[in-house]
Amino acid sequence: MRAVKTVISAAGNLKRENPNMNEVSRVSLLICLRAILDVNVPKFLQDDLKLFNGIVSDLFPKTKQEPINYGSLEDSMRNVWFINKCVQLYETTVVRHGLMLVGPSGSGKTKVSLLRATVSLADLFTVDVLNPKSITMGQLYGEHDLLTHEWTDGILSSLIRTGAASMDKKKKWYMFDGPVDAVWIENMNTVLDDNKKLCLSSGEIIKLSDVMTMMFEVQDLAVASPATVSRCGMVYLEPSILGLTSFTECHHIFGQQSYL
Structure with missing residues (x-):
């Protein structure tokens, strides 16, 4: 239940970034996909990630996540x-x-x-x-x-x-x-x-x-x-x-x- 709540919280944060979007639009699908990835991908090792990506591709066929711009955070990370x-x-x-x-x-x-x-x-x-x-x-x-x-x-x-x-x-x-x-x-x-x-x-x-x-x-x-x-x-x-x-x-x- 805590894992489900975390995915919902992540999706809610992304939804608030796009308040005017249509609930059934492609943006909503991308938000759901990104929320699932953001919460679960950090937990997996390299071998587990291949299996997880296969499951996600079945759940979200032909859906590709758009690149995310993190602004100053990403700029400051270029040194690592x-x-x-x-x-x-x-x-x-x-x-x-x-x-x-x-x-x-x-x-x-x-x-x-x-x-x-x-x-x-x-x-x-x-x-x-x-x-x-x-x-x-x-x-x-x-x-x-x-x-x-x-x-x-x-x-x-x-x-x-x-x-x-x-x-x-x-x-x-x-x-x-x-x-x-x-x-x-x-x-x-x-x-x-x-x-x-x-x-x-x-x-x-x-x-x-x-x-x-x-x-x-x-x-x-x-x-x-x-x-x-x-x-x-x-x-x-x-x-x-x-x-x-x-x-x-x-x-x-x-x-x-x-x-x-």
Whole structure:
């Protein structure tokens, strides 16, 4: 049901971009096609994508998607090597406030997160990166002192409270760089739901604003529960999509040296 809702949300966003169109026109068919592609294509690996494209071609015969102009976003991405994945990430953030970048080391998860791709758009974003596995649950979400019963904010609760209280419209991304497991991720199910609420053990409930996005950069989903996976948009990455250019021209990352 969450997947269906996401497709409907994507189609609704596209429909609002074309408010005067005829409901039975070719534009409506293209909107439905694009919504299905935008929501599902980022989830698939290269081998799965061939099967999915075959199914789509049967559902939408003789229908070809028109090229999409992303304006300044696309211009700023010309400095990176895998534009398609950057666009897929962007499309996922439009319809989901929680998403996961999944792939092995070297697949470009950090690069594709647009931290480097949106240099010219840096004034539109703030990004907070943390590794939840490097700290305790109390340090992440906050905890009561066992002796004084005094509440101490955690790193995440403090960041979320500050972001929710902010009055600006700047996009706020919270990047969790580390393995996903049931020890800490289950506490975020209410955050990833449509109500977008962080419920703390102190009884406080913090409502996320529309400009706040929870992002997870993980190697795999081996220990992630279906409840968590179904709440998040998925963008899968493979080293094969990078080609050789990203390795031969990585001098700006590794001390101005080129590695072959």
